[in-house]
Amino acid sequence: MKLSVLRSTTDGSASLYLSVDDRLVSVDALAAAYGAPELAGLADVGELLRRGDVVHTRLRDLAPRAQDLEAVAGPVSYAPPVVDPAAVVCVGLNYDAHIAEAGRTRPERIVLFAKYASSLTGHNEPVLKPAWTHELDYEGELAVVIGRTASKVSPTFAMDYVAGYTIMNDISARDLQRAEPQWIRAKASDSFAPVGPVFVDIDSAPAIDDLIVRTTVNGELRQNESCRSMITQVPELIAHISQSMTLRPGDIIATGTPAGVALGMAEPVYLRHGDVVSVSIEGIGELVNTVVDA
Known part of the structure; x- marks a missing residue:
């Protein structure tokens, strides 16, 4: 599983995306499509990991289904995968x-x-x-x-x-x-x-x-x-x-x-x-x- 973080071009906020065959699919979209509210609103990899092993495993299990979802369109702005690490x-x-x-x-x-x-x-x-x-x-x-x-x-x-x-x-x-x-x-x-x-x-x-x-x-x-x-x-x-x-x-x-x-x-x-x-x-x-x- 590969993950990236993209910044909004409007307000600069960060959101987590799955990288699937050179396409980027929103984790929020995946969560909505497959009834996984525990995956909603993830800003970066750090937040995913802080939610614990169960949530991380849930995303790993759902990741293959991201191929069926629409990818992000147009140019994107990357943020670091972990936006605000403690160390x-x-x-x-x-x-x-x-x-x-x-x-x-x-x-x-x-x-x-x-x-x-x-x-x-x-x-x-x-x-x-x-x-x-x-x-x-x-x-x-x-x-x-x-x-x-x-x-x-x-x-x-x-x-x-x-x-x-x-x-x-x-x-x-x-x-x-x-x-x-x-x-x-x-x-x-x-x-x-x-x-x-x-x-x-x-x-x-x-x-x-x-x-x-x-x-x-x-x-x-x-x-x-x-x-x-x-x-x-x-x-x-x-x-x-x-x-x-x-x-x-x-x-x-x-x-x-x-x-x-x-x-x-x-x-x-x-x-x-x-x-x-x-x-x-x-x-x-x-x-x-x-x-x-x-």
């Missing part, structure tokens, strides 16, 4: 080749930092390049969406808390990352976390080891590496994070970026106004955003 936890230095290109050594501990709901932006929405950075970089990543409240879980059972996956581009201002001891502005400024365009239910997703992160800038391939190369895999990440903070339904974990970022080039080519960045993971989708001077 966006990001993992740094989780691929050896990326560590090498950054001139770093493998850290002794897992490196974590945070983004905020205000950092999120959707597919086809602009990435804003502030005037205060001249070294704006991309980082394509697999993002994990938490499905159940997770506190102090073990690696053995950690995947039981995963609802599914999406894609994130961890936009980074490298000059600020060097200049400021905390990465808040460098990593969590407005629009610095494009996410989407779809959420893929874990029951429909390929195995993590089969997922390959590919990033292009203006059509040029920059990143191309399997998620099996992660130093710390998803179960261990969830277990580690949940020892110190409670993860809630709809929370996002960005699992780190592979090699190929601008920072790692002999002569770095950072993002400029008009650049088009695409992050794709086969089996999940393609996230595309254009850089715009703020």
